[in-house]
Amino acid sequence: xxxxxIVTGGCGFVGSNLAASLLDDGVEVVVLDTLVRTGSSxxxxxxxxxxxxxxxxxxxxxxxxxxxxTDVEHAxxxxxxxxxxxAHLAGQVAMTTSIERPRYDFEVNVLGAFNVxxxxxxxxxxxxxxxxxTNKVYGDLLGVRHEEGPTRWLLPDHPHGLDExxxxxxxxxxxxxxGAADQYFLDYHRIFGLRTVVFRHSSMYGGRQYATxxxxxxxWFCQQALxxxxxxxxxxxxxxxxxSGDGKQVRDLLFAADLVRCYRLAAAAADRIAGRAxxxxxxPEQSLSLLELFSVLERxxxxxxxxxxxxxxxxxxxxxxxxxxxxxxxxxxAPEVGVEAGLDRTLEWLERSGR
Numbered sequence: 001x002x003x004x005x006i007v008t009g010g011c012g013f014v015g016s017n018l019a020a021s022l023l024d025d026g027v028e029v030v031v032l033d034t035l036v037r038t039g040s041s042x043x044x045x046x047x048x049x050x051x052x053x054x055x056x057x058x059x060x061x062x063x064x065x066x067x068x069x070t071d072v073e074h075a076x077x078x079x080x081x082x083x084x085x086x087a088h089l090a091g092q093v094a095m096t097t098s099i100e101r102p103r104y105d106f107e108v109n110v111l112g113a114f115n116v117x118x119x120x121x122x123x124x125x126x127x128x129x130x131x132x133x134t135n136k137v138y139g140d141l142l143g144v145r146h147e148e149g150p151t152r153w154l155l156p157d158h159p160h161g162l163d164e165x166x167x168x169x170x171x172x173x174x175x176x177x178x179g180a181a182d183q184y185f186l187d188y189h190r191i192f193g194l195r196t197v198v199f200r201h202s203s204m205y206g207g208r209q210y211a212t213x214x215x216x217x218x219x220w221f222c223q224q225a226l227x228x229x230x231x232x233x234x235x236x237x238x239x240x241x242x243x244s245g246d247g248k249q250v251r252d253l254l255f256a257a258d259l260v261r262c263y264r265l266a267a268a269a270a271d272r273i274a275g276r277a278x279x280x281x282x283x284p285e286q287s288l289s290l291l292e293l294f295s296v297l298e299r300x301x302x303x304x305x306x307x308x309x310x311x312x313x314x315x316x317x318x319x320x321x322x323x324x325x326x327x328x329x330x331x332x333x334a335p336e337v338g339v340e341a342g343l344d345r346t347l348e349w350l351e352r353s354g355r
Contacts, residue, residue, distance in 0.1 A: 003084030004028040005267075006076070006124070008066055008116060011035060013209040013216065014132060015089045016043035017256045018263055019059070023050045027057040030079045032064035032072075032090065039210025042353075046208070066090045066112030072119045080123025085267040087130045088116045088185075091178070095136070095315065096214040098174035105173050113181035117188050117196075128270035129196045130263055133182040133277070135320045137200060138162070139169030146318050152250045152289035153318040161252065161284055161323035164200070164277055172315040182277065189275035197266050197273055202281030202322045206256025206342065207349035218253060218293065222346050223355055225297040225305055238306050245312035247290040250319040252281035255342035258335045262327070269331035276330065281322030286339050296339070300347060 005022050009015045010031030019029045029051075035041050044061060051059035060079065064071040066088075091109050092098065098105035113131065120129050144162070147154040155162070170179040185196045203218060211219030221241070228238035254262075262280055266273065288296070294305050327333045337345075349355075 004030060004079065004082050006030045006032065006079060006083050006086045006127075008032045008064075008086075008088045009090030011040040011043040011047070011061075012037060012089060013206075013256070014204065014259060015087070016047060016208045017206065018087060018089070018260050019047055020050050021260045021264065023047065023057045023059060025057070026055055028060070029057055030060045030062065030075070032062050032066065032075055034063055034065050037210070038212065039208070042210075043208055066115055067107045069115050072115040073122075076119035076123040080119065080127075083124040083127045085128040085130065085270075086116070086120055086124060087132075087263055088113060089132045091132065092174070094212075094215040095172055095174045095313065098172055098177065099314065102173040105177050109174075109177035110180045113184055117184060117194070120194060121188065121192055125194060127195065128267040129185065129188075129194050130266060131181065131185040131196065131198045133198050133200045134175070134178045135200055135202050135279070135317070135322070136172065136175040136315070137168050137170060137179040137182055138166050138320070139171040139175065140315055141166070141317050141320065148248065151291045152248050155319050155321065158321070158323070159284065160325060161281070161321035162279065163323040164279055164326060175315065186275060186277060195270040195274040197270060198277040199262065199266075199280045200277060200322075202254065202279070202320055203251040204254050204256065204259055206259075206346055208256070210355070219346065219350070221290070221293060221297065222343065222350055225301045225303065226347065226350055228305060229301045229303040232303055238303075240306040240308050242308050242310050243290055244310045245316060247294075247309070248318070249316060250287055250289045250321060252283055252287040252321040253339055253342065254280065254282045254286070254335060255337035255345070258337050261336075262333045265331050265333050273330050278327045279322035279324065280327060280333075281324065282335050282339070283324050284321055286335060287321045288339060296343060300343065
């Protein structure tokens, strides 16, 4: 594969996995990342090791803050020419942070996306421009009929999950900021002809994710399961972790390797799918509630999990499961890694990395 990729947030979870895949195939990757997130420096070191392998692509790292028009303009003036794809993955991704720091959330997610789009328009107008949006653009989904089951909330009218016809309904500063960027990306195709594609992601997990309490819930609970097992083996009573709500909230899970395939397939198909938004996730077959995840983790780590319930979070959807049929039909993407295998690989990475 020839051509250069520019990846904003390229030392984060999604970005580092995407960059590694490209480097392994000999593609030049320009990573824009300020390295402020936990784990980003470690991910950059990992990418540099990949880039040093025989046959790997060239890696360039720029400490570019997408909130800065000057930073972004300089980066794209240097590297936009010859770029075949731009993946805009830099963002503020925690709902709680958006409520605590709404201006920061706006500047990172809206202004950052706008600066990237303007730089693409000026310096890389032929590149595929891919944006990592979120299911939160659909709001609380209280207008969708829910049923409560023993371990999960259900969507009886949507056996394939929720498709892109669900009305947009931005809730929370995070939903508003990501939704605004989502719409800017789509409109820059309509108005300026850019080859933009938007992915409205459900939950993502896998290696290189340095999860925290309020971001990366699958990785976070995997960490807690390993911690409680270690405490039990040391003869201590495991310290309980907390969850928000009843634990029956459901998301579909997409493993990192599948996520990377999604971006690469879409970039290759950008001429056909430009200006489109896609719901991207593991689908109904790869969906779990928190309670169901805990049951799986208890089996895998051989340790009962102890947790305490807190009140439900604001704007926390009871269920989001992506209907991926449009993505499958239009650019050939469908998940391949099942939850059992994906969780095994995630736990293995966490143990190797000492998380």
